[in-house]
Amino acid sequence: MPGSRVAVEHVSRSHGATQVLREVSFAVEPGEVVALTGPSGSGKTTLLQLIGSLDRPTSGAIHVDDIAVHELRHPASFRRDVVGFVFQLHHLLPSLTVQENVELTMVAAHVPRRERHTRARELLDEVGLGGRPHALPSDLSGGERQRVAIARALAGRPRLILADEPTGSLDSAASDRIWNLLVSVRERHGTTILIASHDPTLREHADRSLAISDGRVTDAAPPATIAAPPAGLPAENAESAGKAGKMV
């Protein structure tokens, strides 16, 4: 399944008097791996949460393909069927086994038990943990837990992966493994991946990068690109979007 197109248009988010995001606009094309870089507190996490419907913008619009995320009143199916989250802290449920954690999204989607088990095992194989389906999160290292979290994010066959500091708490070897895993996911499934990190070296792994500072995206795609219709993006705009944002 191809990746999703993401269009963020003039999005602001404030908590009381605190303005976390200010008029943010950018677009991500299907299958792109885009890095959101910036210091802690710059608004990266908030932006990912808004795109993933974990939060709602104070103003502005967010479209993932033809879905108006900012208007979703019941976002469960969107989170289940379209998006896969990877958090800095893996947030695995401590009382469930590795396999059961991976199956959580499929349980929500009422996937039959046998199919669920098969798919979870395949995903664990994919992230290199096929031999430990019955381990508890407490039995795993930090890197292994994050790989389980990636398998869980892939379980719903998402078109968009939102990863918030996925290597933030890992050493360099474990970080490299996570990056290679995410890149391979894009290569195999064409999934769009949006990664937030304060690590500037992230750019080496991404197709392009967007810098966020003080709630503003400072090197986003031009407005003409993001104003295009969410679905069926004209070729010239898609091309210009790619050129405008490409950092490699």
Added chain:
Amino acid sequence: MTNLLQTLAALRRRPMRTFLTALGTALGIATIAALLAVAGGAQQSAGKFLSLGSSDLGVFQKDAADPTTSVLPVGLVSRLRTTPGIAAATPLILLVGDVKRLPSAIVFGAEPHSFVTNRYVFTAGHMFSGARQAVIGTGLAAQMHLQPGDTLTVAHRRFRVTGIYHMGVAEQDDGGVIPLAAAQGISGKSGEATTVAVSLDEATTRQEGIRTITHHFPGLLVIGDGVPASRAGVSSVMLSNLALVLAVIALVIGGIGVMNTMLMAVVERRTEFALLSAVGWSGVQIAARVMIEGVVTTLIGAALGLLLGVVGAHLLVGVLGAQEYVTPDVTAWDLGRALLVGVLLGVLGGLYPAWRAARVSPAQALAQR
């Protein structure tokens, strides 16, 4: 089904947390079970108090505040004896709290050869024949270490024990009998009786007897064995109401306990529910998980709570020093009720926490590190 199995597995893998959550619920259910048992015991004690053992019916003054305050003229006895269907009638005085060393003992004032006392089976000695003599039940004899020839003091009056009887009725075996005239003197009811015990002839059923007496003597209250204590008088009604109040208090305390326990469990695991929400679980699915968990832990807690409740009821009575008056009555029905109530509380008490869990903001909960 998957939700249920996963929830059960999760509970099994967190034995300490499951135990502590169940314990919180258990304390609530234990409170219910203990108070219901004590209340039931109090009611039953009242019922037994009114049970006149071998007599078929007991006749009391209508609307007396308490059976012991009933006052009937002894002359009523001869009129009752001539009433159709009645084989025998004998006056009785009830003295409560007059045995200083054992205040719970009930002492009856009775004629020595009435149909009531004639049914006593003596294990030692014989029925009294003098004015300052008494017979006592096996329970009272054992508790006060009395034997025939010893002295029983009732309201500062000394009676020589001439015999020890056994009736199989706790309230009578734990009490004694003194001559009617002596009891009248103690109670200040000369020429009066507290109650008249009535024996029906073989052709008359208890219901017929009650109807007949009530018809001929509208000012009397007729009590048969097994008649609810609440019909006996104002105090018994109050006792019955007290039992109801205790049960309601137990429900409120237990309910709050169960709900608080479950709410704490939800608050403690906000991140977990936020994660479920983030990976696509609907509010209903999350709430269902909380409810399943609540019911399962409540069932575990209920089993533990019933055990604690039974033990707690006896401790409560002991701490209150009321063991002489109230024996906690733990019946299968009480246990079943407490279990049912506990599960209902688990469901009802889990509704709000489940609603809270379903509304956890994933953005806020997952951002907390």
